[in-house]
Amino acid sequence: MAVAGELTVPRGQISSKIPTFNSKSQIFGVPMISCSRGRKKSSISTGVRAVLQVGVEAAESVSKVGGALGFDVVAEEELREKGFLGMRKTKLVCTIGPACSSLEDLERLALGGMNVVRLNMCHNSREWHWDVIRKIKKLNEEKGFCVSVMIDTEGSQIHVVDHGAPSSVKVEEGSIWLFTTKKFEGSRPFTVQANHSGFSEGIKVGDELVIDGGMASFEVIEKIGNDLKCKCTDSGLFLPCAKFSFWRDGKLVERNYKLPTLSRKDWADIDFGIAEGVDLIAMSFVNDADAVRNLKDYISTKSSKSIRVLAKIESLESLQKLGEIVEASDGIMIARGDLGVEIPLEQIPAVQEEITYVCRQMNKPVIVASQLLESMVEFPTPTRAEVADVSEAVRQYADALMLSGESAIGTHGQKALSVLRMASSRMETWSRQENQQSILRHRKLGASLPDRIAEQICDCAAEMANNLGVDAIFVYTKHGHMASLLSRNRPCSPIFAFTNDKSTRMALNLQWGVIPLFVDLTDDMEANIAKSVDLMKVKGLAREKDAVLVVSDITPTAAPSTSVAFQSIQVKTIS
Ligand SMILES: Nc1ncnc2c1ncn2[C@@H]1O[C@H](COP(=O)(O)OP(=O)(O)OP(=O)(O)O)[C@@H](O)[C@H]1O
Ligand SMILES: CC(=O)C(=O)O
Ligand SMILES: [K+]
Ligand SMILES: [Mg+2]
Numbered sequence: 001m002a003v004a005g006e007l008t009v010p011r012g013q014i015s016s017k018i019p020t021f022n023s024k025s026q027i028f029g030v031p032m033i034s035c036s037r038g039r040k041k042s043s044i045s046t047g048v049r050a051v052l053q054v055g056v057e058a059a060e061s062v063s064k065v066g067g068a069l070g071f072d073v074v075a076e077e078e079l080r081e082k083g084f085l086g087m088r089k090t091k092l093v094c095t096i097g098p099a100c101s102s103l104e105d106l107e108r109l110a111l112g113g114m115n116v117v118r119l120n121m122c123h124n125s126r127e128w129h130w131d132v133i134r135k136i137k138k139l140n141e142e143k144g145f146c147v148s149v150m151i152d153t154e155g156s157q158i159h160v161v162d163h164g165a166p167s168s169v170k171v172e173e174g175s176i177w178l179f180t181t182k183k184f185e186g187s188r189p190f191t192v193q194a195n196h197s198g199f200s201e202g203i204k205v206g207d208e209l210v211i212d213g214g215m216a217s218f219e220v221i222e223k224i225g226n227d228l229k230c231k232c233t234d235s236g237l238f239l240p241c242a243k244f245s246f247w248r249d250g251k252l253v254e255r256n257y258k259l260p261t262l263s264r265k266d267w268a269d270i271d272f273g274i275a276e277g278v279d280l281i282a283m284s285f286v287n288d289a290d291a292v293r294n295l296k297d298y299i300s301t302k303s304s305k306s307i308r309v310l311a312k313i314e315s316l317e318s319l320q321k322l323g324e325i326v327e328a329s330d331g332i333m334i335a336r337g338d339l340g341v342e343i344p345l346e347q348i349p350a351v352q353e354e355i356t357y358v359c360r361q362m363n364k365p366v367i368v369a370s371q372l373l374e375s376m377v378e379f380p381t382p383t384r385a386e387v388a389d390v391s392e393a394v395r396q397y398a399d400a401l402m403l404s405g406e407s408a409i410g411t412h413g414q415k416a417l418s419v420l421r422m423a424s425s426r427m428e429t430w431s432r433q434e435n436q437q438s439i440l441r442h443r444k445l446g447a448s449l450p451d452r453i454a455e456q457i458c459d460c461a462a463e464m465a466n467n468l469g470v471d472a473i474f475v476y477t478k479h480g481h482m483a484s485l486l487s488r489n490r491p492c493s494p495i496f497a498f499t500n501d502k503s504t505r506m507a508l509n510l511q512w513g514v515i516p517l518f519v520d521l522t523d524d525m526e527a528n529i530a531k532s533v534d535l536m537k538v539k540g541l542a543r544e545k546d547a548v549l550v551v552s553d554i555t556p557t558a559a560p561s562t563s564v565a566f567q568s569i570q571v572k573t574i575s
Pocket of ligand 4: 284314335337338
């Protein structure tokens with residue numbers, strides 16, 4: 001394998017491998033982390049100590065609690081093998097296509113660390129997608145995986161042309177081509193079909209027509225009705241269903257086709273997704289926040305389950321309205337494929353960095369997508385540049401990385417997944433060592449006092465976890481909000497999110513550093529903590545002297561939920 005080996009630091013040794021960390025005994029003193037002491041310790045005098053003591057002490061007695069901790073087999077194995085700090089933080093998404101849709105292939109991808117499957121509704125039949133969803137559910141239910149399902153809408157892709165051939169066609173410099181909306185069967189020399197009659201609206205002679213972000217370029221030399229006669233100025237290739245954009249004086253010619261973000265087919269696909277209980281819907285070609293809000297409203301009336309909506313940033317317009325779109329959505333996908341058609345390719349790195357930054361500021365998970373390991377569609381090893389690109393996305397703290405053709409149609413999908421896994425683990429370790437004591441600064445989000453308190457608690461908790469070098473953070477959460485606020489801080493320790501809400505568990509699969517666990521939660525937070533830690537211990541996952549920082553947003557029904565004082569006390573008490 002071209003990339004460096006995975007991190008295999010033995011349990012318990014990770015803290016001491018990180019130079020800026022003190023050992024636990026230095027920080028807390030041995031008695032503080034002893035597992036032989038009772039929960040209600042009078043010697044606990046500071047908030048910090050109390051925080052640390054809870055987890056380790058609750059681990060003390062071997063559990064009387066039965067039942068399984070809602071761990072998925074892959075996270076459990078990873079924890080067993082690599083210890084808390086060796087757990088991968090960056091989540092992995094695989095696009096499923098004909099190359100990986102058998103039950104065996106899907107299981108291999110799940111074992112390889114796939115957290116989310118993406119089904120691109122552009123391709124294949126609904127029955128085909130239905131079959132994949134069934135297989136994933138079967139694997140989750142029968143084999144103990146926790147793989148979420150995301151459908152990705154087709155959207156109104158008006159800027160598509162087809163040359164009528166199944167493979168690529170060469171375009172020579174100086175050759176003259178007709179771009180037409182007239183329908184014809186098969187291929188005609190030097191003729192390509194555009195899929196929308198308005199494709200040439202507002203386009204003038206002299207404009208530049210660019211195919212797929214630079215596969216070939218043309219100059220418009222004549223307008224004939226809606227058709228365009230163009231001369232190739234930069235030779236290259238036409239792929240089937242190529243996308244194109246027009247440029248004038250070095251700037252994109254922005255056009256508004258007034259097509260809805262979701263076509264009739266998209267709505268039918270969304271109904272299908274709701275009926276099949278998918279966890280996430282990625283919305284293609286989102287141009288404003290209203291489109292996201294409409295879909296979220298629609299889902300809330302149609303589905304008892306909370307399906308998260310991700311907006312795909314893949315047009316200039318969506319970039320111009322990035323803030324409002326991020327705010328309205330439950331997460332973002334940086335769809336670099338189509339984005340590269342509408343903005344110059346050299347701007348993609350900076351735009352990606354900006355979007356990942358904005359998403360983290362606004363506490364929304366972000367997926368970096370397209371061409372991460374494109375050469376692996378064909379070859380069994382990535383280019384060095386691809387590994388560098390993957391590492392850069394991890395360094396930017398993207399929540400998730402996505403495979404497209406590499407898994408969907410490539411012959412080395414599993415290997416591509418392992419490259420993502422290893423490259424991200426490696427970069428996470430490096431950036432953890434680099435940023436040991438540095439604290440990520442965040443925009444304040446909450447408007448109400450309780451929201452601001454929650455945010456403050458999570459920011460402080462993450463900072464404490466880093467400074468104190470705890471092994472893990474436990475968070476008890478209904479809707480995942482506290483878990484994501486913790487994740488936003490990108491702490492060194494993994495965040496175990498205990499939730500009694502299945503859709504929260506599946507949505508948190510996309511969140512950096514969060515291991516979502518499905519458990520029964522009661523109003524008695526002490527009991528919740530004791531039970532989960534006991535279960536971890538019984539399974540051999542938590543050990544004596546492991547230090548855990550505990551945060552909760554479960555509000556006991558007996559307490560006055562409006563009480564601000566109560567909120568802060570509750571968290572302090574359990575933490
Ligand atoms: N379900 C599927 N069936 C057949 N082929 C697929 C399927 N999903 C993906 N593919 C193939 O894999 C390639 C890459 O997949 P992907 O879905 O990421 O395309 P994309 O063009 O990047 O996405 P989008 O259309 O959303 O911009 C596609 O060009 C297609 O050939
Ligand atoms: C993923 C996707 O839709 C794109 O890159 O265009
Ligand atoms: K799509
Ligand atoms: Mg796209």
